[in-house]
Amino acid sequence: MDRSQKEIAVKELEEIFDGAGSVVLAEYSGMTVAEMTELRADMRERGATLRVVKNRLAKIALKGKPFEGAADHFTGPVAIAWAEDMISAPKVAVKYAEDSKVFNIIGGFMGEEIFDPAGVEALSKLxxxxxxxxxxxxxxxxxxxxxxxxxxxxxxxxxxxxxxxxxxxxx
The missing domain is CATH 1.20.5 (Single alpha-helices involved in coiled-coils or other helix-helix interfaces)
Known part of the structure; x- marks a missing residue:
């Protein structure tokens, strides 16, 4: 990925973070392609999206934002799930994480609030x-x-x- 592609990726992440109702962060290490495809389909069905992100680019995109503290969660293989509304992505992610041993929610954010896994679970119950x-x-x-x-x-x-x-x- 060259510099211009990285700049485009950072701009896309900034738009996602600014426009999302909520963002869920999860570790996905060990998921098969079929499992990831199934999770993406579940997300899409509820109006949410799942994307694997480069941690360094995500941290750059978070700089100067009210939820900049969420940058600490970007370690290891991290995927983000988001939707325009604040409930869809957490609902699907929490439901999938309950049944999966390799998909673990590590946190999330909404507006200026940064959540731990318990906060994301509470959000999913709304x-x-x-x-x-x-x-x-x-x-x-x-x-x-x-x-x-x-x-x-x-x-x-x-x-x-x-x-x-x-x-x-x-x-």
Whole structure:
């Protein structure tokens, strides 16, 4: 890799780090090509991306950023996983790491926060954007149902009273 390619790679990493909702760092030593392909497919399915990075270039890309302290995690073979939202990459990475002996999460960052493996796991347990939208929609629908029944309740009572009066008049 010549100097111009390295500059392009650093610029790409800077864009990734700046634009990602969260970034997960993981050791992947010992993974087969098939395992890496499977993990990348899982990531892609959830809107996330996985890339193996050169540590030196990643450290350069982190310089001057609020999450520059994450540079300490870039030792040995490191892959980064990221997505535009902050939940997708941690969810897939943590799930895969639970089943794998060779894929280990070493940390991550989001905004100015730098996480250890436990922090990434906690982040992965948060509901995704779609789940939050579903929960909000469900709450709105239940509120709408409650409002409709409250509005119909007096009318039903009134019609019952009219029917009772009508029965008395007929009798």
């Amino acid at each position: 509901p995704s954007r779609e789940e939050l939208i579903g929960m909000a929609a469900q709450r709105l629908l239940s509120q709408a149902t409650n409002i409709a029944s409250a509005l119909l309740s007096p009318a039903q009572g009134l019609s019952g009273a009219i029917a009772a009066i009508e029965e008395k008049a007929d009798a």
